[in-house]
Amino acid sequence: MQKRMGLIAFGIIVILALIWWAGIDETISIVRSTNWKYLSLAILMQALAVITWALRWRVFLNRANVRESLSRVLVAVLVGIFVNNITPGARAGGExxxxxxxxxxxDEIYGRTFATVMADRILDAIPVMLFTFVAFKYALDLKIHVILLILSISTLVLLLILGISLLFSFNERLAKGLLSRLLSLLKRVFPHKFAGVEEKIEKKFERGIMDFRKTLIDLSKDKVVFFKTLFYSLFLWVVMMLRTFFVFM
Known part of the structure; x- marks a missing residue:
């Protein structure tokens, strides 16, 4: 109970710090001039987005035999969103x-859970690419060269990140090589922590990689899971765009 209250207090402090950083007077001014009808609709869209995200991830978790209640998955998603919002890059620590x-x-489900998170993020690339192509066509018709350049660069970066992620996810040799380098770095940074338990930790990581690869391959072959989660993804991005639309109304 004390730990939970401490986390709530930390969250409140972070929110207050963000308001102070943005400007208290400016924040109050914006709140006063807000159209509450559109704000309510934006909040509703955000709630739908979070619930949809939790439902989508739970499909992956169930397929990977990681049985969790929807409420637990929902809490995990909310924690991830909070961490994303307070870390650089907006995606640094949420996953x-x-x-x-x-x-x-x-401990035995870390590899499988990581695979579901990876599948969740990879699937997001499909609606992102669809909406990017729509925006690309719109910018092309209007001949807006700056937007065309930004969309082209962002698409190439997305494809590059996706390609590297898939390469390391499905190639066991590359994954183990990355693990070896990571462990070497950790041993240099925390030599006392690894003293006497190096082999045990290495075996634990290798078992996690094997579980991760097997789960990710199983998820990629299940068509029912693919189409169900794709539907959730498309709906998720639609409500997120509606949320943005209502915010700027």
Missing amino acids: PARMYVVSRGK
Whole structure:
């Protein structure tokens, strides 16, 4: 209970710090001039987006035999969103955070849970690419060269990141090579922590990689899971765009 209250207090402090950083007077001015009808609709869209995200991820988790209640998955998603919002890059820590919430106290499912997170992020690329192509066509018709350049660069970066992620996910040799380098770095940074337990930790990581690869391959072959989660993804991005639309109304 004390730990939970501490986390709530930390969250409140972070929110207050963000308001102070943005400007208290400016924030109050914006709140006063807000159209509450559109704000309510934006909040509703955000709630739908979070629930849809939790439902989509739970499909992956169930397929990977990681049985969790919807409420637990929903909490994990909310924790991930919070961490994303306070870390650089908006995606830096949210994925490990929600993976930790679901896997906490269950070491044997870390690899499978990580695979579901990876599948969740990879699937997001499909609606992103669809909407990017729509925006690209719109910018092409209007001959807006700056937007065309930005869309082209962002698409190439997305494809590059996706390609590298898939390469390391499905190639066991590359994954183990990356693991070896990571462990070497950790041993240099924390030599006392690894003293006497190096082999045990290495075996644990290797077992996690094997579980991760097997789960990700199984998920990629299941057509029912693919189409169900794709539907959730498309709906998720539609409500997120509606949320943005209502915010700027």
